[in-house]
Amino acid sequence: MAEATLPHGRPEVYEPSLFGTYSKKIGMWLFLLSDSLTFGALLYSYSYGRISIANWPTPFHSESIVNATIMTAFLLTSSLTMVLAVRAAVHGDAKAQRLWLLATMACGTGFVVLHAREWSHLIATGLTLPVFPAVPGHATTGEFADVAKSVPQFPATFFGLTGMHMLHVTLGVVYLGVVALRRNFIPILLLCWLGAWLGTPSYSPFHYGAHVLLIAAAVCSVILWLKPKVYDAADVEVAGLYWHFVDLVWMFIFPLVYLMSARII
Amino acid sequence: MEAFQQIIAEQAAERHRHHAKAQFFWVWGALLLMTAIEVYLTYQNLKPVRMLTILMGLSIVKAALIIGFFMHLKYEVSRMKWLTMSSLVICLVLMSIFFFPDAFRILYLGVK
Numbered sequence: 439m440a441e442a443t444l445p446h447g448r449p450e451v452y453e454p455s456l457f458g459t460y461s462k463k464i465g466m467w468l469f470l471l472s473d474s475l476t477f478g479a480l481l482y483s484y485s486y487g488r489i490s491i492a493n494w495p496t497p498f499h500s501e502s503i504v505n506a507t508i509m510t511a512f513l514l515t516s517s518l519t520m521v522l523a524v525r526a527a528v529h530g531d532a533k534a535q536r537l538w539l540l541a542t543m544a545c546g547t548g549f550v551v552l553h554a555r556e557w558s559h560l561i562a563t564g565l566t567l568p569v570f571p572a573v574p575g576h577a578t579t580g581e582f583a584d585v586a587k588s589v590p591q592f593p594a595t596f597f598g599l600t601g602m603h604m605l606h607v608t609l610g611v612v613y614l615g616v617v618a619l620r621r622n623f624i625p626i627l628l629l630c631w632l633g634a635w636l637g638t639p640s641y642s643p644f645h646y647g648a649h650v651l652l653i654a655a656a657v658c659s660v661i662l663w664l665k666p667k668v669y670d671a672a673d674v675e676v677a678g679l680y681w682h683f684v685d686l687v688w689m690f691i692f693p694l695v696y697l698m699s700a701r702i703i
Numbered sequence: 704m705e706a707f708q709q710i711i712a713e714q715a716a717e718r719h720r721h722h723a724k725a726q727f728f729w730v731w732g733a734l735l736l737m738t739a740i741e742v743y744l745t746y747q748n749l750k751p752v753r754m755l756t757i758l759m760g761l762s763i764v765k766a767a768l769i770i771g772f773f774m775h776l777k778y779e780v781s782r783m784k785w786l787t788m789s790s791l792v793i794c795l796v797l798m799s800i801f802f803f804p805d806a807f808r809i810l811y812l813g814v815k
Contacts (some may be wrong), residue, residue: 457783467787478795482802503745510738518731521773525724675775682773689765691740693758697745 462464468677470683473606477687480602481694484595488698495585495592496701497565502556506696509552510688513607516545517685520614524678527671535674539618542681546611553604554644557597561643567593571641596695603691605650612654617669617677621662627655730772737761 457464488494498506521539536698560566562573564583615623634648669677741761744754771777774782 457786458780459783464783467783471787471791474791475794478798482798484803486805495753496783503742507738507742511735514731514734514738516767517773518735521727522724525727679800680776682769685773686769689769693741693762697741697758698751698755700745 460672462672462676463529463679466679470679472685474687477599477602477690480595480599481690484599485696487589487591487595488694491591493589494699495565495582495589496699497563497582497585498696498700502559503696503700505552505556509549509556510692511543512549512552513685513688516542516549517682519545520678520681524671524675527674530671536618539614539674543614543618544613546607546681550604550607550611553586553600553607556601556644557600558644565593565596567597570643573641582671599691599695603684603687606687608650609654610681610684612651612658613680614678616662617659617673620669621666624655624659624662627651627658630653726772727751734765734768736764 455461474656517537519541523535523542526532526534526538560582561570564586566573566586612623612627615627619626628651631648631651634644634651638645638648727764741758744757749757770788
């Protein structure tokens, strides 16, 4: 690397990278290390409650376990398509790169939709947070209406942990959308925001959560306006690192939260 | 400087160029298989401590496969591998040191 020359032919002496790779990749690794501590703290707080509270609820029936297993399969498959997108980018196959990125986004979107369905089901059965609007006719009679009052640590840690992960997956899909489609992705993102906002009832947390997409659209617009560029193989690889990380975190959330709190009859 | 970064990026890409596609499918298959084992164990009504030990063991193997093959850390220079992984493990161990004794003390005392 120290012998690398610049395109104009004049040899330049730069200090070689300490880690033998480019700076944006090292930057992403450092971000992921800090983010892993965020998730580590959330997982520990959930586990703390799980161990120390005797009547910790086990609300996940077979249906929830099947749902979470399909979500896991979606994420694992998205990791495969992501790594194939990186491979296509390295080989300079722009069409395959875009298709694999779109496949990754489709799997990520499938994960978020299934997760939202799971959340809505739990909220409808009474397992909710005080900040969530009450579901008409369900909040007081649901199966877990008393759990939210007797063990408030469960909904607090469950929604905190899985909500943070869902936010990461959503932003990951947006990130990949920008890399794959660049400016063309902004109107699609705005349509998704409108669809999510108008398509969810006013008592759903996703009615307000949809505004994340609007904020993301604004931020992406500024970034693409300030620095328009064609994303190269290095950019795709860095985006891939982020995407694999959200998959990696789910490999701990799935067994700790769902499988260890399963109610199998 | 950007051109220099570009050259380094191309060299890193060159190292990844020869990865066989089949390897990624094998890793994906192994991850799905381990997930299926985890779900199967859930239906076996194992004791919680034993169940937790097996699940965490499988999760660590899955995490290692994702980091090593999908995130390509296996192909990075050893300095990068050691710095990233050791700093992560040290931080998580520090969390464990504060977490476990307190959590089990509460369990031992009994929660009313």
